[in-house]
Amino acid sequence: MIKIQSITKSFHDRMILNDVSGTFEKGKPNLIIGASGTGKSVLLKCIVGLSKPDFGQVFYDGRDFYEGDRDLKIEIRREMGMLFQGGALFDSKTVEQNVMFPLDVLTKMSSEEKLDRVNFCLKRVGLENVNRKMPSEISGGMKKRVGIARAIVNNPNYLFCDEPNSGLDPQTSVLIDDLIQDISEEFDITTIVVTHDMNSVMGIGERIMFIFKGQKLWEGTKDNITHSNVKELDDFVFSNKVMSGLRGK
Numbered sequence: 001m002i003k004i005q006s007i008t009k010s011f012h013d014r015m016i017l018n019d020v021s022g023t024f025e026k027g028k029p030n031l032i033i034g035a036s037g038t039g040k041s042v043l044l045k046c047i048v049g050l051s052k053p054d055f056g057q058v059f060y061d062g063r064d065f066y067e068g069d070r071d072l073k074i075e076i077r078r079e080m081g082m083l084f085q086g087g088a089l090f091d092s093k094t095v096e097q098n099v100m101f102p103l104d105v106l107t108k109m110s111s112e113e114k115l116d117r118v119n120f121c122l123k124r125v126g127l128e129n130v131n132r133k134m135p136s137e138i139s140g141g142m143k144k145r146v147g148i149a150r151a152i153v154n155n156p157n158y159l160f161c162d163e164p165n166s167g168l169d170p171q172t173s174v175l176i177d178d179l180i181q182d183i184s185e186e187f188d189i190t191t192i193v194v195t196h197d198m199n200s201v202m203g204i205g206e207r208i209m210f211i212f213k214g215q216k217l218w219e220g221t222k223d224n225i226t227h228s229n230v231k232e233l234d235d236f237v238f239s240n241k242v243m244s245g246l247r248g249k
């Protein structure tokens, strides 16, 4: 479980995050949603340690990340897997080399052990016989799968996905969402997904935190998101044409 407490962050005297608290549970995807520019990515960066909050704490299963010493930070970082926007694969490396990269950097595993683990993860995301392909030779959806395989290759306790569906067609998006959900459950990972995709929200939104102008205005599930009585959330949810149609607008 990840717990955040009173996360506050400004850039050049402009407050981007204002006193955001909450918990992200193990074994499921926890969604952070909100409109563009509302502070979701900054919040994710504060959580993973890429941007230090001006105020507030982040606890990884009780371990205070920012108060911890260098060794604790390294230990927690080793337990993180990240899926970046666009997959962020190394273009000059093969699929196999891309997925193996964290093992090369973070472990002392033998070549055979690394290859076994890479093949296990590629199989888990539904990719086989693509080890020697270059990223330029595979589709956007396959790149995302490779990104997921790389994110889980080192057995993370925590998985962070920033807009995992960007650039994907709706059908492929659903497959990627389902994969993220299944993997979180199967390997008992605390997963945080940043998204503004209502399809994802209605698909895998068992735990949702809604951010509006740097503040947490609501949290709940996909089942109660449509009757929250929070105007800003309604505006966000029903700006989606499908959702608006369901509401009978």
Ligand SMILES: Nc1ncnc2c1ncn2[C@@H]1O[C@H](COP(=O)(O)OP(=O)(O)OP(=O)(O)O)[C@@H](O)[C@H]1O
Binding pocket: 011, 016, 034, 035, 036, 037, 038, 039, 040, 041, 042, 043, 196
């Ligand atoms: N390093 C920075 N310096 C100054 N301002 C920043 C910095 N990083 C982010 N911001 C500002 O913080 C605000 C929130 O940005 P953020 O990227 O978190 O939005 P977001 O909700 O993730 O949006 P999107 O869905 O479009 O990615 C924006 O106004 C952005 O310009």
